[in-house]
Amino acid sequence: MDNVYAPGKNHLFVPGPVNIPDPVIRAMSRNNEDYRSPAVPALTKILLEDVKKIFKTTTGTPFMIPTTGTGAWESALTNTLSPGDRTVSFLIGQFSLLWIDQQQRLKFNVDVVESEWGQGANLDILASKLAEDTAHTIKAVCIVHNETATGVTNNLAAVRKILDHYGHPALFLVDGVSSICALDFRMDEWGIDVALTGSQKALSLPTGMGIVCASPKALEASKTAKSVRVFFDWNDYLRFYKMGTYWPYTPSIQLLYGLRAALDLIFEEGLDNVIARHNRLGTATRLAVEAWGLKNCTQKEEWFSDTVTAVVVPPYLDSVEIVRRAWQRYNLSLGLGLNKVAGKVFRIGHLGNLNELQLLGCLAGVEMILKDVGYPVKLGSGVAAACAYLQNNIPMIPSRI
Ligand code: PLP
Structure with a gap:
């Protein structure tokens, strides 16, 4: 039995360990x-x-x-x-x-x-x-x-x-x-x-x-x-x-x-397709962060990571509270900020055997949490930005064509 049971799947979005297919x-x-x-x-x-x-x-x-x-x-x-x-x-x-x-x-x-x-x-x-x-x-x-x-x-x-x-x-x-x-x-x-x-x-x-x-x-x-x-x-x-x-x-x-x-x-997916999928997941996450009006910890586009996004929270918020709430209320596991950026960022891991709709679940969860902690987010804004991009960019699944 689970130590701390919650119905449905845990949305595991720490940047490792990740979901096992x-x-x-x-x-x-x-x-x-x-x-x-x-x-x-x-x-x-x-x-x-x-x-x-x-x-x-x-x-x-x-x-x-x-x-x-x-x-x-x-x-x-x-x-x-x-x-x-x-x-x-x-x-x-x-x-x-x-x-x-x-x-x-x-x-x-x-x-x-x-x-x-x-x-x-x-x-x-x-x-x-x-x-x-x-x-x-x-x-x-x-x-x-x-x-x-x-x-x-x-x-x-x-x-x-x-x-x-x-x-x-x-x-x-x-x-x-x-x-x-x-x-x-x-x-x-x-x-x-x-x-x-x-x-x-x-x-x-x-x-x-x-x-x-x-x-x-x-x-x-x-x-x-x-x-x-x-x-x-x-x-x-x-x-x-x-x-x-x-x-x-x-x-x-x-x-x-x-x-x-x-x-x-x-x-079976093809390593290049795996890499392209990670690029879609990374891009969609970054678009959502932008739509929420929040900053990416990564300062320049040339360094953007397609496996993890560290989101900077406004100074009046504590990212530890965001991560705790995600787990307690939404069965969503986000990454904490570490060391110098502890309390200042939370991390969305988007790596491994993960698809776009799973990511959208995480993004929806983050929006609700942001609202919970008093950040003036428009519900659906990040999800909409991510969807608009993904809907244009997700290819057919090769084995199902
Ligand atoms: N290097 C990087 C980039 C990591 O992200 C981690 C862990 O997250 C490590 C090394 C250390 O790996 P482990 O915790 O498996 O010892």
Whole structure:
């Protein structure tokens, strides 16, 4: 029985963990299996090939690790860097802050490039740092592709261009936790050395699997990287890959079958269509926010995120109250503002296996809550703006034409 029952479905609009589609839930509803039997390695082998598609890589080596996004960060860092190594890392919100904190606790020499929350990574500063660094002391550039706390998407192609412009050999490490499988992401084309994601985000799985993908250059770096690592050591995986048994330690059988089902759904829809759907969801949400007369935390269009929108509330309102009311009265889960923007923003997550009409339910709920807390919103205004756009832009469902 539910701990806190409410009729109907919970409208889960936090930016992860997200809704799990029914076919994935069914695929995971199964017993444990012996992961040393021939069946699990056979399943794993195909999964390792298929996850490369969501990173858009043919040359990368993926690791499916029983962990979360935070563990995936640690895997990326400890396998490629040594204590004392200089990294350049962008601080633009809570998740980039936490990654920087991890880098510092792992004893890297972190060159923090800070921007106001709501802005993207300052790439001019990156360019000047790379230009000055003729001795190549910078060993890695670390960037969160999509800052989930503020709804800011960074331009990874531009980062690559700057690295190439200065012929700088630094590794390019990318957190794709709230972008991969939802936003345009091209590991090979953008020369990303380590990319990572977590299962509970756009893959729409339960939490518990971190997927890390390493370029040949990153694998080479792992041979000399001196950071202490045990659980996250890529070498252990690589040994088992060679043996064809794949798992150095026990995988979650249920998550493997869930991942199979999740990838099947993504491939059936088509990754490009998935990305286009997220763009529609993001655009519709932004139109609604505008119609409500509220501000997007993201300051410029070039950084707008198609997976999460952080909505700034007027100073006389507390966004914590909005989030609490959403859950208590409307069975709607919105994301809280974190750290610097706590109380000032609430977040609408629009990622994963989600369609436009589900989003409209959320937008309708937000309107009622805004009215509840005394904001002068015209009921239906945001929903109407979103509908006007969606009605013109939702394509036919390919499998139903
Ligand atoms: N990176 C980003 C961009 C995130 O949004 C999150 C979590 O929301 C994380 C990393 C950390 O992931 P986890 O909570 O799975 O450890």
